[in-house]
Amino acid sequence: MVFADAGAHEPVARGEDPGAWCGQCGLGVGDGDHARCAVRAELEPPRYCIHCRRRMKVQVTPGAWTATCIEHGSVERSTWA
């Protein structure tokens, strides 16, 4: 199984579970190369739920982002350390 970085596969409401889908491209984490997704994750919040592949509602604010999956809940990440 190939994983990109945590940004691409940000767990949503399940703590340690790395999920089965890429948060950036929505493809299976074992399907193909996600190197570009890992790069993209530095400048992008995830768009797909890593647990169910649903497109998430994502709100970006100047200092944070919030991604919400209707099934698996929300996660908020501050982008200002």
Added chain:
Amino acid sequence: MTAQVTGTDILDVAREQVLGRGVPLTEEQVLEVLRTGDDRLQDLLALAHEVRMTYQGPAVEVEGIVSLKTGGCPEDCHFCSQSGQFTSPVRSVWLNIPELVRAAKQTAATGASEFCIVAAVRGPDARLMEQMREGVAAIRAAVDIQVAASLGMLTQEQVDELVDMGVHRYNHNLEAGRSYFPQVVTTHSFDERLETCRMVKESGMELCCGGLVGMGETLEQRAELAAQLGELEPHEVPLNFLNPRPGTPFGDLEPMSTNDALRTIAAFRLALPRTILRYAGGRELTLGDLGTRDGLLGGINAVIVGNYLTTLGRDPREDLALLDELEMPIKALNETF
């Protein structure tokens, strides 16, 4: 009286004309600047920096932006992940008022003087205008920051409403020069955009009007954009570098090179010597850390701090530390250039 330069070197001409006499470069001259080689880039940036310091001074205007209504836009701007016409993964979402105020507070904490509320719409409907009225009032009651807006094309009545709310600046980009615009947007016209810009200017609000580069336009069309912005005389020009978005018609374009981006910054400064020239979207991808620094020393005098509408920006501390290192103070609230 300054003597006219008789030589043909465009940088010598620009030095005498723009720096010496304060006369912006013409479209043809901007094109000539855009065609200069990498071997002239440092000289070009140094000249643009001199122009910026002469007509605008060392201060940098810092702004935060936030999306009040994300995605689901009926327009087809080919660079935009928020169009409902493309297969972009961006979903429609609204920001509530408490979160809007929180975002304004975050922005103000950086020392920023501007906070721009943006909505992905063709133009605002009654619901959005009501949300704006409530949001602007809540921000003004809680945060010491100037509020700007970007809500698409406006009617005169909506322009008047925004003035009444206390919105002091309105963003509406040309996006591209007139000749390339139909390759970028087909759901509305260049003239429709101009009409909103003109109404905003006449209203007394400051006009923020820029565009994107690196969308496949020719250098001629890039120079045309600079000239058409110059004719409009906006208070501020935000300069975006295409960040190709998955699922959009421009999603497979390559980001423009750092040197092309820097040349564009300098050329726009020479075309707009008295205008605030702001780094907007795409600089992280196109310029990186070193390019960001070079641009601030090559004509840029305003930045967007933190994240963008759907993508992430640099940590504001990095930008603020860079400004400090370059001895460029943050423009204070209500200070004018």
